[in-house]
Amino acid sequence: MAHCIRYTSIALVLRLLSFGILFAQVHTGHKKSGNKVLLLLLDGMRWDLFGAEMPAMKKVQENGVRLDWVDTVFPTLSSPSMFSIATGLYPESHNIVHNKIFTTTEQVTFHWNEAFTDPKFAYWWDQPGVEPAWVTAVKQGLKAGSIAYPGGELPIHDTVPTKFVTNKINWTLKERIDTAMAYFEEDDFELVFLYWVDPDETLHNHGIDSPNMYQTLQEIDEGVRYLFEQISEGGLEDVLDVLITSDHGMTQCNERLVVQLYDDKIIDPQDVQFITGYGSMLQIEPQPGKLDKVMQDLQYNTPVFHAYKRDEMDKRFHYGGSKRNLQIIGIPDPGWGVTTDPNIKWGNANHGYDNKLMDMKSILFAQGTSIKKGYRARNMESVNIYPLICEILHLDPSPNNGSREHYQDMLALITPSTEEPAHPTHPTQPTQPIKMPTPPRECGTPQDHTLTVRTLSLVIMCLSISSLVLGVTTIYYCGRYGLCKNGLFSCCRDDEYRSHTGFISLANDIDLDDEDEV
Template sequence: MKYAYMIVFSFLLLCHVVAARQKVILLLADGLRWDRFEEDLPSLMRVEQNGVRAEWMDGVFVTLSTPSMYSIATGLYPESHGAIHNLYFDPVTGERTYTYYSTLQKAEWFDTGVEPVWVTAILQGLTAATIMYPGGSIPIKGIIPNKTITSTAENIRNYKMKDRIDLTLSWLEDDDFDLVFMYFDNPDAYLHLYGIGSVNGTAKLYEVDSQIGYLFDRLAETGLDQTTNVIIVSDHGHVNVERNDYVILSDYVDIEADIDFLVADYGPIFQLVPKNTSDDKVYNALKDAHSALHVFKKEDIPERLHYRDNPRILPIIGFVDPGWHMHTRNALHPAADVSSDHGYDNKWKVMKSSFYAQGPHFKKNHLAPALESVDLYNLMCEILDIEPAPNNGSRDRYVTMLASPTTTTSPAWTTSSDSKLTTAPLMTALSFVAGVIFSCN
């Protein structure tokens, strides 16, 4: 009989472990380049030892925050999800936004029929929250996360990184949430102001790293580390710019006479609609205007950029090389100066993103090959054991980092209309236990 009790106890313990729902925290540190800017950041290095680091992550074009982060959330390239820029614009009505924060309030920029993973999770019976993440505070398919903090300049100031972590942990522990997206606006904000290698920029980078260490310490203290998988990523890289390396569009075209609608003076890129769409006057004037400037007709954009097949993309697109900046008029150059920037072609190493992961779903001390940001949607769906919506990601690019790479889902639990956990595993366990006791007697 003693052995029967031991078997029963062991099996019930096993059932508890098997049936535990896996949770996901996605922490996005804006602008954290793949090489950590060659800094020995101790917390990220510890994650690398206890979990997984990918060599780098290939983000999407354009390498701006909104399109990049929405690709992570949906598994779709910007031409597929439609949030193609940090600014909202409509050349037909002339309506547009001029800031990142105002764009985040434009539901139509994000609600295009696609599914960010928090919507996928909620539709399948799970709970999800977002903290200052693009698309996470507006209705998408009629669904808003169960809890959310809107991304505004005021909230960025009021919710420090530690506050965002504490809030995330309270939602996981007290409310038993399954998925939380958490956004850090640094190191990006300080890098824009002070540049890579500056005293202030480097100090903020180490502060971000310290808060990542705090997150894992708190997970261990609460025991949430046993069921929580933390994915740490960035949306794009960063590179210092030279003040005297710039391109001025008005040196080559007459802005007022030749251009009907222009999105520019925001990062090193532009899009435009020429006034006369029947000839190539503007395109011809710009295409060979400067050795650091690359200009394409929409239909000729390289397929690798996945930035062509969407009606929101304007007829002519251009961007400069890393380290350069671009403005419409010379008078805007001093006012728009930044120390470090992004938005460049995603082929450049300086634009590559970071990927780290730690938790029960991942191997330990594992260096994985590079993956794409569009792969993360499938990865999160797999951890949460939910059915993904159509996307551009590939499991082949992340499968080697999984602790159990041969399975695509965890069959220990399934969702139902009124419960996150069905009784089937428990009933199976009880039946087994009853049989063991009977046979031992």
């Protein structure tokens, strides 16, 4: 009888243990894949690397994948863009609509540094149905870290990263990389988000093509070289996938290109209840009953500032659906600044403009065991990075605006999915992907003109001769038919842009017989 009890007890214990294991698996809902992901975000790194030679970045491209560019979200400001990367959601869905925190009721604006770090602003990030990748990972039983990444130190759905480093730190890029490597090697983390402040900070202060810019880009490239050196020394090459991306690009500015909304009598201060934002993107809350008047004043009094009613904003922005926005959203032309402060000092370079502008596009380089080698991928939206991370780590993604079809060609092993991509179901948000229409052309000839290759060649020859006679050094080719001479690099849209110096070469764009239409 004693043996019977003993064996029964042992059987009961084993059954309870097996139930506990089963419960743990059900609770986490995840079986570890063995893969790890490091996302390195370089603030303000434009899609073309500003034309700089960066050997370490080139080596990542050779050993992995480089996208033509990343289509950033609007507004092309750091907080909204970085949270879209982390969540896979457009700003109208995740509700981080600006670098600043503002409310119309209190009529106050909090600085972005406070928004990143102060627990009293956790509500700004913690929204229903909004889940950054580190929260997804921790909730499903993985270890995740954040090193100065915006939102990564505040509780979201009562969850913070397993370890995090505050955004207030003043560490070098190498010190941050060393911390990330310790997370992977010593603590066996599966996911780390690492934020670096440059080249954004340098470009704001010194501008594009400055000696400071090239020095900063060289330091970043050295940091990338150091990162992969540490990955090799730590024996992580077979398990770690590295994604190097950015939140937005940059365009050159001029301190003389500033619209003073009050001093230039663009709008009447008495009609305005509250204005927030800066430079490249403003929001305005008119006084009750003054919405149409303020809109009319903005539209008729300045041609370089484009105002939209929040509820009528073009759907391609994926922005107007957030009720956090004020009633009027304004975007100046690239390079221009808009303000109400006559003492403001406009920066040497800036961002925040229309996300269709090529200067606002960012980068994605990827290397690792899950990634193809030596592959050049087409552009995709930044909201696809979140589901890409989830797939590599075998995580069940939260509803998002991404779609596997946009990133699957980057993966070393492609298993086409038959499932529909998850999309947010918030009542004010789009429930299906919206095909972005081509916006009105900012330069060039009308789109309905059709040119034969022979005719276009004649035009090109004439322009080339003109460039030599008149001293025109750069001609911009916008779209399939448009020509834009001496325009800003960023005047052309992403689906239209080609640039050439001295003359226009269409060798990469035309593969047709002479009489075929371009």
